[in-house]
Amino acid sequence: MAASVGLEMRQRDVIINSRRALGAAEFARERGRFDAMHHALFNAHWAGTGKLEDVDDLVRIGAGVGVETDELRAAITEDRYAAVIDENRRAASSAGIDAIPAHIFGRRYLVMGAQPYDVLKQVVDRLTSPE
Incomplete structure (x- = not known):
């Protein structure tokens, strides 16, 4: 990859x-x-x-x-x-982080471990979409 x-x-x-x-x-x-x-x-x-x-x-x-x-x-x-x-x-x-890498998005979402691009994109999309 x-x-x-x-x-x-x-x-x-x-x-x-x-x-x-x-x-x-x-x-x-x-x-x-x-x-x-x-x-x-x-x-x-x-x-x-x-x-x-x-x-x-x-x-x-x-x-x-x-x-x-x-x-x-x-x-x-x-x-x-x-x-x-x-x-x-x-x-x-x-903050409950016990794995690397760990990404915190908007102080609301924590994504731990090596994740595919699509997982990270979903979090960004959720944060940037109107609610």
Whole structure:
């Protein structure tokens, strides 16, 4: 399915600890580069071009999206965004989220797990149709 839309996606044999990648993403968010970092992290993971738990790989990915690498390295190694990450996990748990990916639409609908396009489209259609 991924190849049909031009995405390279390799099956991963291990479960990763994404905490460092989450910290790198928060670092990028503060600098207005979250979307670019988010996409670069996903691409690195699924294409097999970077390990999301490896500081050097995260710094390389960050450099590719234009964030300052020395500051990024320090933020990751110091776990500078621990409080933000922990709060996001608490909020997700409180909202009943226990699977990834999870999408919240309009603060009304929660769709968990990998879902087909048609499922997501139904939710958007429901939110945008006049009642």
